[in-house]
Amino acid sequence: MSNPTIPDIVIGRLPIYLRALNRMIQEDKDYTSSHELGERLGISSAQIRKDLSHFGEFGKQGTGYNVTYLHDQIRHILQVDREWPMAVVGVGQLGRAVANYRGFQARGFRVVCLFDVDPAIIGQEIAGMTVQPMSKLKDEIQRLGIQVAMISTPLETAQLVADQLVEGGVRAILNYAPITLAVPPDVHVQYIDPVAHLQRMTYYLKP
């Protein structure tokens, strides 16, 4: 059992470490150090060692970390050493791009069903899946035991969709609609708002 109260900010860095380790595996690197990892990621080596120490001892003094071993350990900690089935709600251009994205499988996810409200889209075959109507949402995610979903609908319907997902048993939502969702405390939400990222950068730009 791992320590029950690890800061969420630490959890948030683990996927970044995982990404870097994955890259090192591709480069056929056998060992790395907190210093090297930090260098690549723009993070201090002390922070990396501190973060990892929440979960165990993964390195060796003098030699550092075995890349594959650390990679596997972090995959296990994040529970991405399995495949999470995922629902995508809203099959516009973004939803379609997501449905066809090849990068999920290697990192622990797989899109297994698609939903939309638009009668023109319902029934379409996309990435080997048939787009289903919103009315089927709850039953279908319950049937498939889906805990992870992605919202790529317009702003207006996002909250409604979230409510239905939660009712169906979803516990983790990745929301692309630019709106803060209201969900029960045991449901996790992460936001992706490209424009918010851009706006954060223009603050620093000269006009």
Added chain:
Amino acid sequence: MSNPTIPDIVIGRLPIYLRALNRMIQEDKDYTSSHELGERLGISSAQIRKDLSHFGEFGKQGTGYNVTYLHDQIRHILQVDREWPMAVVGVGQLGRAVANYRGFQARGFRVVCLFDVDPAIIGQEIAGMTVQPMSKLKDEIQRLGIQVAMISTPLETAQLVADQLVEGGVRAILNYAPITLAVPPDVHVQYIDPVAHLQRMTYYLKP
């Protein structure tokens, strides 16, 4: 002139405030309070007041904040009360979705040029723009005075693209490729990695 050293974490919250205020404008709300804003966003009212106090006094005791006024002030602070021309590099499915996305204009951005390496994609007309070859990248963004760009290429080419963007004068990069980019200290990078967000949530899920 605003205070020279406002924490970046504060800057990062301003777009979120802006988003909520925008929504309130749509709802025809004239006034709001730090308490109400905090409620909607899951942030403490004290934090909102503290954040805003870095930039000036925007509220009135007893009544709160004029929604439109605060909205305009934050737009000005973030410099999104103008339109930033933007380049998109990598015109796969994601790049295409971005090129066609209607939500940029209202929030300060406009995609003005597209680049790709694939000869099958170069020359295509997408969202009213002709996809140009990577060889034209540097000249074109210099000519157009572009400071903001988005990378939606595969992982392998992302660093190379970033180097060329920086050479051409880009100072803010939104990177969709799952790799930490090495750039000069005066260049800002923000990352969007949907899978990293998902992995951050699965930590908390029961298997």
Added chain:
DNA sequence: TAGATTGTTAATCGATTAACAATC
């Protein structure tokens, strides 16, 4: 006026970093 809410100060809380003994 009474009630509400700001902007700000000081206190608290939490995260990052520096340093180093342990040890591969």
Added chain:
DNA sequence: TAGATTGTTAATCGATTAACAATC
């Protein structure tokens, strides 16, 4: 062995929150 690097402790730094006088 000598050099390198871990895991951890304590010190530092920074961010959040609580509280309240000021005032609309």
